[in-house]
Amino acid sequence: MDFSLSEEQEMLKTAAREFLEKECPEDVVREAEEGDLGYRPDLWRKIADLGWLGLAYPEQYGGTGGSFLDLAVLYEEMGRAMFPSPHLSTVALCGLTILAAGKEQQKRDLLPKIAKGELIMALALTEPESSWDGRAWDAEGVTVPATRDGTAYIINGTKLFVHDGHIADYFLCVARTAAGRRPEAGITLFLVDAKSRGIRCTPLKTTAGDKQCEVVFNKVRVPRKNIVGRLNGGWAPLARVLKQGAVLVCAEMVGAEQRLLELTVDYAKTRIQFDMPIGINQYVQEHCVNLLSYLEGARWTTYEAAWRLSEGLPCDMEVAMAKAWTSDGHEKVCWHAHQVHAGVGYTIDDGVLPLYSRRGKTLQYYLGDATYHLKKVAEQMEKWPTLERPKGRPLGLWKIPEEEQIPVWQPWRERWDRLQKRREEIRQAEKKARA
């Protein structure tokens, strides 16, 4: 049992924090929202040079061979800075899927390019119906078909809430290639050139002002060689990456929450009203303490899940718990921060609080919200083994409820009552004597 980061992880954390504090102040975040690109290509190149894109790829694919836990540490810092970038889409959701499922040649072709910052990718998974029905991240939610046509497949349908669709060079499109009893068994991953004919990508208007897109695949032709991995074998590797992605999103929320705690406590200590810092008010303190409690829970559930993913241990339960708690908790953290900041946290031209709060909405729902993951937790709870009973010979001491037994303190109680009675008698006798 060890809650500390390794020395390398501490160095990565410090380096990331320093870089982002310098290169990603508030206005960079603001510009990303207001502009069309949603990220800074020059910063993307810089972090490629720092090795942040190939961090979790093996060296033979252009990476530095780091662990998934290292990636989580990086994401915490990126979340703290609200760093706008297609890292999650490209490096994690698409890149890790290619790493897990891709044919050898695909890995050699694509991963080094991703690591060098030469390729941006977007995962096209969720659909209008599935996002509404609570099946966005389940195999049953994938209905957009890819139909065989000679040496190609025709993809025809709409994907919704596709992050970074507007800047992607390639989509990793999750399509249905077979119907059957098991929904997982008919899903194929396609690498789709974003310039293909028939693709229309439109950013949605979201709370966070991030570029989540509607991507319409209108009879888009994709060569068979662009299948990533096996035909009908796409779901299993993707499912694991979705868990990894969920934990990375949790790490972003933890980073944001850490900064929100610091900002809120600082404000409570320095904002003077009625000649006193407002933090002296216990209702204000309550907000800070509650905020802290959500952060602490988020931090450790997230890192436990990240560690288990890193170690290749079973972790369906832990991932679901981390995302359920953190998604829910993040909304509450933002709310508590707003309560303490009051007026200064509400105006949008100045100040980071609305930025955190609005981005929080994306993170809360991305890769499964609390409702979705609590259902997963419940599924895992079904599998809990029965508790074993102790093995000693039965003694029959625990059957009868206490009310029908004489408690062992009954004599003390009676002694006390007798004592009180005697004292009362003495009091009465003295009263009589005086009269």
Added chain:
Amino acid sequence: MDFGFTAEQEKLRKEIHDFFANELPEDYATHISPVTRELQAFFLQLQNKAGQKRYLTPGWPREYGGMGLSAVEQGIMQEEEAYFGIVWPASLALRLLGPGLILFGTEEQKKEFIPAIARGEQIWFEAFTEPEAGTDEANQQTRAIPDGDYYVVNGQKTFISGAYKPHYLFTEVRTADVIPKHRGLSVFMIPANLPGITIRPLPTMGFGLQNEIFFDDVRVPKKNMLGELNRGFYHVMEIFTFERSGTGGPAGAIRNLREFVQFCKREKRNGKRLIDDPDVRMMLAQMAVENEVRHLIGWHAQWWFGQRQRLGPKPYDLSGFFQKLLTTRHAEMMSRILGMYGQLRTGSKYAKHDGRTERSWEVTRSLHAAGTFEVNKIVLAGRGLGLPRVPAKFNKQITEALQQER
């Protein structure tokens, strides 16, 4: 970072687990309080058996009768004890007195008390609370006046937890009238059978027992003082850092939920299992997540305790916060799942889950114990986050100003 255990640690866990699994009877029930003579006798003999194996004092150095285990290993033992719902009759002595003696006791005191405590032979009450000194712990009025080789103690303690007859009382009394108040307190180890001591039982909700203790001219030998005269408050503060919320509480909560989930898998309502009801499912899942948070926070505190030489004092510990918040919430959620049946007590006709839920709910009214939820939050805010407080020296002025206003 590592959320797992070594092979050695798993071996220790199995050893403790098997001890309890073999010693406890098949019909053992964690939710029945040891109120009868027979139940108390059972736990006392189990305590003796555990004492012989040094299981009662895993963290104490070997020369004091302990196992010399690390913080993480102690955490494992706490978890196994909590899994089986074991609360040792001598737990106060084991958790507080023992460490207190190790820290502040004279050689004679250590020789007199430590071996007996380690073997589980002594029941101690921890008597710090008074009618006028609850959260304001330093406001103790019970006085000890020196008289030759003795102190003469007069006063009253209340809400002292303990259902077993005590051998000794670990008490804080006023030995000097000074401002600030906490600088005039000393701690004593008082034999419970001295003349002048009267104990009055105060049964509580949830079949627990607290006690009132009256001191009428009780002559306590001077050598029974622990530590220095008038430094008692500071000794107690240091001893209470050993009052580790740790890993036991969360393990008990996890166990209780697992039992309840088992119940929900068996029990039917409207033709389907309780666990298949979507509302119930969501509540169970929510509780499982919250228990996991408690589990991790508890282990974080336990791990930090083992690393405290290197890391310094832990800036804040949310164990108590989550215990108080979530115990209440969970007991109420489970009670709601049972609806009207949630009221039925253990042994009642029609009671479901043998009334465990009703019992858990009753106990939630005791979360003020060992520091109220409010004080917990105030400490987190003040000491944990550095938020400001009105200095205590202004309190009297404020009270006077309020009275004048009226």
